[in-house]
Amino acid sequence: ATDQLVNLEDVHREWKHSGLQHPRAPAKLKSHGAMYLERSLVHAGFGKQLGEKINRLRPVEVMFGDKIVDFGTIVTPTQALQPPKLDLTSLGGDGKDYTVTLTTPDSPDCRLHWCVSGDTTLQPYIPPTPLRGTGFYRYLISVYQGTLLKGEDEDVISLPLVGCAHFQCSWDESVGRTLARDLGVDEKVFVVQRSKKIQEDAAERLFKRREWEMKTEFM
Numbered sequence: 001a002t003d004q005l006v007n008l009e010d011v012h013r014e015w016k017h018s019g020l021q022h023p024r025a026p027a028k029l030k031s032h033g034a035m036y037l038e039r040s041l042v043h044a045g046f047g048k049q050l051g052e053k054i055n056r057l058r059p060v061e062v063m064f065g066d067k068i069v070d071f072g073t074i075v076t077p078t079q080a081l082q083p084p085k086l087d088l089t090s091l092g093g094d095g096k097d098y099t100v101t102l103t104t105p106d107s108p109d110c111r112l113h114w115c116v117s118g119d120t121t122l123q124p125y126i127p128p129t130p131l132r133g134t135g136f137y138r139y140l141i142s143v144y145q146g147t148l149l150k151g152e153d154e155d156v157i158s159l160p161l162v163g164c165a166h167f168q169c170s171w172d173e174s175v176g177r178t179l180a181r182d183l184g185v186d187e188k189v190f191v192v193q194r195s196k197k198i199q200e201d202a203a204e205r206l207f208k209r210r211e212w213e214m215k216t217e218f219m
Contacts (some may be wrong), residue, residue, distance in 0.1 A: 033059040037164070040071035044138055044166055049105065058163040060143055061087035069141070073167045075128070078174045083114060083125040088143065091163050099144040099156055104128070106137040109183055113139070115156065118147040126182045128169040133190035136168040 037059045041047060047054060062069040064080045084102075088095055095118070102114035107129060115123035130137040144159035176187040 036071055041164070041166065044072050044168075045105075046138070046140060046166065049140075050161070053161050057161065058090055060141065060163040060165045061090065062141055062165040062167075069165050069167045071166070074136075075139075075167045075169055077128045077130065077169055077172050077178065080169065081127050081174060081178075084141065086141070086143070088163070091143065091145075097145070097147070098162075099147055099159055101142045101144070101156060102139060103142065104137050104139045106130070106134075109179065109185055117149075117156075120147070120149075122148065127174065127178045129175050129178050129183070130169045130171050131188050131190060132171040132175070134171070136170045139167050139169060141165045141167075 034057065037057060038054050041050060041054055041057075050057075059070070063085050064075055065082070067073070067075055067079050069075065069084065086095070086100060088098055091098070097118070099115070099117040101112065101123075102125075103112055105111070108131075110126055110129055112123055113126045113128065115121070128137065128139055141164055142161055143163040144156060145162045146159045148156060148159070179185050179187050
């Protein structure tokens with residue numbers, strides 16, 4: 001018998017969209033991925049925002065170039081300079097039947113980064129803009145059943161939310177250019193400022209350690 005290689009992408013896709021019955025989901029939803037999606041959303045702090053809808057969501061296939069986004073994947077702003085590609089076949093229908101948004105609860109400058117409803121772009125894509133020195137920002141890609149008209153992007157929350165994916169981003173060199181080009185704002189930089197007492201204590205500990213190292217060196 002000859003050895004056959006297994007396509008890991010196919011295995012991963014099958015795992016996400018088949019498996020055990022989700023304990024609190026409708027009977028039609030049977031997915032290991034749905035259970036893991038709920039857990040990862042709660043872990044990322046989206047539980048309060050999504051409420052009871054969180055246990056009815058299906059995972060969505062999302063890719064930034066060749067970077068797969070699953071359950072809190074780390075994506076750099078440079079990798080996300082172009083809009084992601086979504087495969088909505090797991091939800092049924094095609095892209096014309098849904099509204100897709102990209103949002104973040106963490107950015108002071110831009111919370112809605114993208115909104116596409118069917119074939120209509122309601123909010124042009126803005127790449128992630130996590131500010132320097134503020135750590136990772138959380139980004140949520142939400143898929144709603146139904147479409148909106150131009151100017152109705154604020155009513156997107158009235159549509160039923162059926163699927164999502166989420167990822168994390170921290171600062172890189174592309175953020176400043178994105179802020180200037182797409183938002184017309186200067187880049188802010190945040191640094192940690194320690195009190196004088198903390199700095200003095202750290203200097204004293206360093207002095208004592210070097211003093212001890214000098215004594216032990218001649219023992």
